[in-house]
Amino acid sequence: MNPSNRIHSAISRRNFLRGASLTGAALAVSPWNARTAWAAALPFTGGQAPAAAMSAPPLVDAGFAAARKVGEGIYAVISDPSKGMETLCNGGFVFGKDAAILWEGYASPKGAAFQLDALQKATKVPIKAAIDSHYHFDHSFGNAQYAAAGIPIWAHAKVVPLMIERYVSLQNRDKAAMFAPAETHLRDAISEDDKKHAESDLGTLKFLANGIDNTVLALPNHSLAPTDLPMKVDLGGREVVIETHPGHTPGDLILRVPDADVVFTGDLIFNHSYPVTFDADVLGWLKTLDVFGRYGRKTVFVPGHGALCGQEGVELLKSVFADLAQHARQMAQMGVPLREAQARYAVPEQYKSLSLFTWGFCIDQAVAQFYQAAKDGKI
Numbered sequence: 320m321n322p323s324n325r326i327h328s329a330i331s332r333r334n335f336l337r338g339a340s341l342t343g344a345a346l347a348v349s350p351w352n353a354r355t356a357w358a359a360a361l362p363f364t365g366g367q368a369p370a371a372a373m374s375a376p377p378l379v380d381a382g383f384a385a386a387r388k389v390g391e392g393i394y395a396v397i398s399d400p401s402k403g404m405e406t407l408c409n410g411g412f413v414f415g416k417d418a419a420i421l422w423e424g425y426a427s428p429k430g431a432a433f434q435l436d437a438l439q440k441a442t443k444v445p446i447k448a449a450i451d452s453h454y455h456f457d458h459s460f461g462n463a464q465y466a467a468a469g470i471p472i473w474a475h476a477k478v479v480p481l482m483i484e485r486y487v488s489l490q491n492r493d494k495a496a497m498f499a500p501a502e503t504h505l506r507d508a509i510s511e512d513d514k515k516h517a518e519s520d521l522g523t524l525k526f527l528a529n530g531i532d533n534t535v536l537a538l539p540n541h542s543l544a545p546t547d548l549p550m551k552v553d554l555g556g557r558e559v560v561i562e563t564h565p566g567h568t569p570g571d572l573i574l575r576v577p578d579a580d581v582v583f584t585g586d587l588i589f590n591h592s593y594p595v596t597f598d599a600d601v602l603g604w605l606k607t608l609d610v611f612g613r614y615g616r617k618t619v620f621v622p623g624h625g626a627l628c629g630q631e632g633v634e635l636l637k638s639v640f641a642d643l644a645q646h647a648r649q650m651a652q653m654g655v656p657l658r659e660a661q662a663r664y665a666v667p668e669q670y671k672s673l674s675l676f677t678w679g680f681c682i683d684q685a686v687a688q689f690y691q692a693a694k695d696g697k698i
């Protein structure tokens with residue numbers, strides 16, 4: 320039996336309900352309070368999204384997420400973590416005359432259930448697949464809801480091994496190794512701010528650890544090899560294209576709807592937010608943003624986090640990366656040690672309204688990669 324089937328078959332109703340209670344349990348123990356940190360800064364309304372879509376009344380609004388029509392047979396689910404962490408990331412669904420595709424597995428089965436309910440309000444066509452854009456917990460921990468409903472779960476071929484390595488193998492096991500780098504960072508903090516950053520990182524890791532132990536993890540059961548991508552899927556008078564692009568993790572997918580000029584980007588776009596880079600390839604990511612920049616001026620992006628956006632969202636993310644790169648290059652040129660270079664990055668005034676998941680997850684790895692690239696003469 321392959322690992323994917325084993326995990327699927329492990330889903331019992333009891334375990335499933337245990338998994339469904341992740342959100343409450345995790346919130347209760349987490350020093351990372353989404354209401355005062357990450358979530359508070361996310362722009363959920365207004366903005367410069369090119370579509371009138373965001374002003375449309377929602378098909379369904381659960382507080383923690385709302386599903387809105389962004390085109391014929393195309394709905395975006397935009398999360399508001401300040402009102403609950405069931406979904407946490409954005410997603411949505413697309414359908415034609417014959418079939419539908421769900422985008423994202425969300426942070427909990429309740430999040431995935433919200434999306435299923437929304438789809439069923441919009442159409443009765445059969446569901447061809449649910450796609451996780453990448454392996455991160457907030458895009459995959461709700462998969463059990465889809466698995467229980469018999470919906471095939473598709474993902475990039477890197478997702479299953481990464482979920483096994485980072486989540487499944489740690490479930491109900493000692494997690495000292497997971498906390499060790501942040502604990503070392505905390506112990507060796509070089510300033511008060513640096514100490515706060517390390518505490519925040521540690522809080523996030525403990526939140527994640529709790530989620531790992533209290534979620535029924537369902538792995539994707541249909542892996543898409545990069546050599547098979549881009550892949551066109553005919554949903555009946557509606558074609559979607561699944562592509563892979565480098566950047567956020569070792570295996571990210573996007574979903575394009577060419578006839579409507581809508582792109583579901585997963586976390587390759589964080590709108591109005593510092594990007595999460597802890598397992599990113601930042602130079603690859605910049606190339607991906609250049610690709611997005613060549614899409615049309617009217618393209619509607621459904622980002623992984625934050626409000627719907629157009630090209631201004633791509634431009635903003637590029638400018639944030641440019642600022643991080645400039646800082647890292649300057650530090651490298653001055654011979655400042657990397658650890659200090661990471662701690663010395665200061666959020667500029669114009670980015671103070673952006674959300675920041677945690678310092679270590681967003682800033683440290685980006686600075687480290689740009690610092691090395693500067694030393695190698697690549698930037």
Ligand SMILES: [Zn+2]
Pocket residue numbers: 453455567586595
């Ligand atoms: Zn992510």
